Amino acid sequence: MIKSKPIRMCISCxxxxxxxxxxxLQNCDGKMVTYQGxxxxxxxxxxxxxxxxxxxxxxxxxxVDLKSAEELIKELRSNGKN
Ligand SMILES: [Zn+2]
Structure with a gap:
């Protein structure tokens, strides 16, 4: 039996x-963070x-706050695995 994979939509494109x-990702009190569960x-x-x-x-x-978004994106980009 083939399991159907969950499909999600990119918020940007x-x-x-x-x-x-x-x-x-998520909005935590106006700041952008990676999903906290x-x-x-x-x-x-x-x-x-x-x-x-x-x-x-x-x-x-x-x-979300632009500064927090900039910092998180920068961090995710430098993560290597992305
Ligand atoms: Zn996209």
């Missing part, structure tokens, strides 16, 4: 991808993670 291909989350595809000015776009859509 709206492309649909298997959940494991996306980076899961509870609360509302959103997803970002790896392609968008490396796009210029993606921080600004996400900050606007997810209503």
């Amino acid at each position: 709206r492309k649909r991808e298997p959940q494991k291909e996306l980076v899961r 509870r609360g509302r989350s959103f997803y970002l595809c790896r392609e968008c993670l490396h796009k210029e000015h993606v921080e600004k776009k996400i900050a606007k859509i997810a209503k």
